[in-house]
Amino acid sequence: MPIGPQPRGRRGTLERPYSPLNLRLALAVFGLLICSVLAVFLFRAGWTVPGWLLVGWAVVAAIDIVVVQLRRRARARADGGRSHSLFE
Template sequence: MPIGSQPPGRRGTVDRPYSALNLRMVLAAFGFVVCSALAVVLWHAGWTVPGWLLAAWAVVAVVDMVVVQLRRRARRRCDGGREHSLFE
């Protein structure tokens, strides 16, 4: 899948994107922090399997943050450097 400002064949334009990338970045960062903290707490409590599952979700959140950042950069290139609010 090419990483552009928006995937091909999706609704939305550069002026009206279909995805709130900044909000998605905030939520992915929140998921990373929460999953990492809970994984550490579970490991210290002796619950290793749930700790590893939460650690895996933390890795998924990091991958999501990387993909979102690539799409945000592509959107910024298309818009000529214009900043976006949290919900666009």
Template structure:
């Protein structure tokens, strides 16, 4: 699997990317934290099905964090050292 700063064939350039990776990262972290907390709470309350569903959602959020970080790293290699909150 090759990693590019953005998928091939999509609109956008290195200077004007099409996706907001930092926003996606923040939402994924929020989803990971909330899903994990609610999975633990659901498990303690005896709602095992809801707890497992939330645990799977937390796993998906963790995978998304890894994917976003790989894209951000690929973009940083192309663009250079410039740090920006709004990549």
């Protein structure tokens, strides 16, 4: 197995690696859901400071979702509408 920046046959190079945008989107959605649910539980339990910290992280995850979606649309336009897997 060659040790290098990327396996053979994969898109991308050392100077310009490919970006796993779909995986990043899935992780951002997961983070948004978890932070939102935990923030609600913390607010109901009376722990306001940790609740606000989780609300802040949920906002960051929402912003990341928007950024990833914009980059996915730009990639789809550049690739001619080609579908990508979760890790591509």
